[in-house]
Every structure is written in C-alpha cells, then in structure tokens.
Amino acid sequence: MQAERSAAGAAASEAIVEARGVKKRFGRLEVLKGITMDVRRGEVAVLIGPSGSGKSTFLRCINHLERINGGTLRVRGHLVGYRERDGKLHELRESEIAQQRRGIGMVFQRFNLFPHMTVLENLCEAPIHVAGVRPAQARATALDLLERVGLPDKVNAYPGKLSGGQQQRVAIARALAMNPELMLFDEPTSALDPELVGDVLEVMKQLAEDGMTMVVVTHEMGFAREVGDYLAFMDGGVIVEEGRPADVLGNPQEPRTQAFLSKVL
Ligand code: ADP
Numbered sequence: 588m589q590a591e592r593s594a595a596g597a598a599a600s601e602a603i604v605e606a607r608g609v610k611k612r613f614g615r616l617e618v619l620k621g622i623t624m625d626v627r628r629g630e631v632a633v634l635i636g637p638s639g640s641g642k643s644t645f646l647r648c649i650n651h652l653e654r655i656n657g658g659t660l661r662v663r664g665h666l667v668g669y670r671e672r673d674g675k676l677h678e679l680r681e682s683e684i685a686q687q688r689r690g691i692g693m694v695f696q697r698f699n700l701f702p703h704m705t706v707l708e709n710l711c712e713a714p715i716h717v718a719g720v721r722p723a724q725a726r727a728t729a730l731d732l733l734e735r736v737g738l739p740d741k742v743n744a745y746p747g748k749l750s751g752g753q754q755q756r757v758a759i760a761r762a763l764a765m766n767p768e769l770m771l772f773d774e775p776t777s778a779l780d781p782e783l784v785g786d787v788l789e790v791m792k793q794l795a796e797d798g799m800t801m802v803v804v805t806h807e808m809g810f811a812r813e814v815g816d817y818l819a820f821m822d823g824g825v826i827v828e829e830g831r832p833a834d835v836l837g838n839p840q841e842p843r844t845q846a847f848l849s850k851v852l
C-alpha cells in the first residue's frame with residue numbers, strides 16, 4: 588500500500604517542463620535572463636506579466652520555435668533541440684525537432700485555423716498527414732474532440748462561419764488531435780469579445796481537470812486562481828515572483844507585482 592502510494596506520487600511529480608536558467612537574446616536584447624521553472628505532470632502553470640516581459644518567447648522556446656542562448660530546457664526529460672551523446676550536445680535535425688514538437692500542442696491568441704478547410708478537415712489534417720493516423724480513426728477522434736469542446740454540430744462548418752470563441756475551441760481541439768502530453772496557451776482569450784471568453788476558459792478548465800499538463804499565458808486572473816497550480820509573474824525577462832496563484836495574487840510581496848496587479852485586477 589505504502590509502496591503503491593509512493594510510486595503514484597513519483598509518477599505524479601514527473602517534470603514535464605524543466606527550465607534551468609534559460610536565456611534568450613534577440614541581437615543585443617536579452618529577452619529571457621535566466622528562467623527557472625518546473626511544470627510537473629498534470630500541473631497548470633500560469634504566466635502573467637506586462638507586455639514585452641518575455642512570456643511568449645518562453646513558450647516559443649519550450650516548443651523550439653526559438654533557440655535558447657543559455658541554460659537548459661528539458662521537455663519530458665529530453666533537452667529541447669539537442670541530443671546528449673558521449674557527454675556532448677548534438678543539435679537535432681529539423682525532422683527530429685518536429686518529432687519533439689509533436690508531443691506539444693500550442694494555442695495562440697489568433698486562431699490560425701486553415702480557412703479553406705472545414706472544422707473536420709482542420710482536425711484531421713495533422714493526424715493523417717503528419718502522424719499517419721488512418722482517416723477513419725482520425726475522423727472518430729475529431730468527432731470526440733468536437734464533443735469535448737462543445738461544438739459537435741460544427742463538424743462541417745468553415746472557420747469563417749464561426750465566432751472567435753468557437754474558432755478558438757476548434758483550435759484547442761485541433762491541438763488535442765495530435766494527442767499531446769503538454770499544452771501551451773499564449774493569451775488564448777485576449778482577442779475574443781468578452782462574452783466569448785467564458786466558453787474557452789471552461790474548455791481549458793475541463794482539460795486541466797482531465798489531467799492535462801498546461802502552461803498558460805493569460806490576463807484572466809480568475810482562471811489563474813481557480814485552475815492554476817503555480818503562477819509566475821514575469822517582468823523584464825525574469826520571474827519576479829512565483830508561487831501558489833492565490834498567494835501571489837492575494838498577497839504579492841514584490842513592488843513590481845503589486846503595481847502590475849493593481850492595474851489588472
Ligand atoms: P510578452 O509575450 O511577454 O509580451 P515577448 O516574449 O513577445 O513578450 O517579447 C519580449 C521581448 O522580445 C520584446 O521586447 C519583444 O519586442 C522582443 N522580441 C520578441 N520576439 C522577437 C524577435 N523575433 N526579434 C526581436 N525581438 C523580439
């Protein structure tokens with residue numbers, strides 16, 4: 588019994604994202620100045636902070652859309668973009684990077700659906716053409732996912748006929764269609780009309796409750812408090828303050844965090 592419990596505990600605490608002193612420069616501008624953060628399996632990590640603080644860049648590093656200049660970054664135990672062999676680091680080829688990326692779903696502020704494809708085609712595209720899933724299987728999974736995001740009746744609609752909130756829920760379903768172990772969200776509700784935000788947050792909350800590991804950049808403090816396990820306030824490329832969302836939001840210690848929260852809360 589005891590052994591069982593500790594084994595389960597070990598599995599639950601497996602780090603999916605392990606960032607150690609991650610640095611990123613664009614030319615002479617150092618945008619990330621040493622980000623250290625763990626996101627464990629099943630956890631929801633929320634990143635907040637002013638525009639330009641490096642939140643999107645950090646997400647893009649996790650997904651290897653940007654190459655880091657310092658520190659180490661592991662996703663599911665693997666160094667992002669490199670292989671370790673004989674104590675040396677070897678850069679991965681593009682095809683290997685694509686392979687690493689496959690386990691990560693990303694949802695952006697803008698929905699990025701393929702406008703000339705139906706919802707079903709959007710959801711089946713990568714599973715069939717990238718992952719080699721059989722069409723019938725891809726279709727069945729897509730229908731399940733549309734059910735999950737509350738849009739089963741939109742299966743044959745084109746994105747242009749959907750509201751922004753519906754498009755974003757389709758974008759979430761499309762990311763899930765590749766069966767990711769980690770989902771990254773970059774301000775998924777910032778471009779939406781206020782009345783459409785709730786449905787998208789509800790889908791994300793459900794996903795979190797189902798155990799998905801998530802890193803979420805958002806200005807939705809209610810979501811952060813309710814769904815987040817961990818929250819980091821970033822400013823100027825560093826984590827200024829971090830901890831349980833209720834603690835950081837309810838009782839911020841750093842003047843910069845206090846100033847930011849007094850504007851957004
Ligand atoms: P946030 O998402 O917190 O608003 P970003 O990560 O988008 O911040 O940007 C952090 C800083 O990096 C900003 O100063 C931005 O202008 C700069 N930046 C981001 N991407 C690039 C790029 N590709 N080239 C040059 N500068 C960039």
Ligand code: MG
Nearest residue numbers: 642643644773
């Ligand atoms: Mg951003």
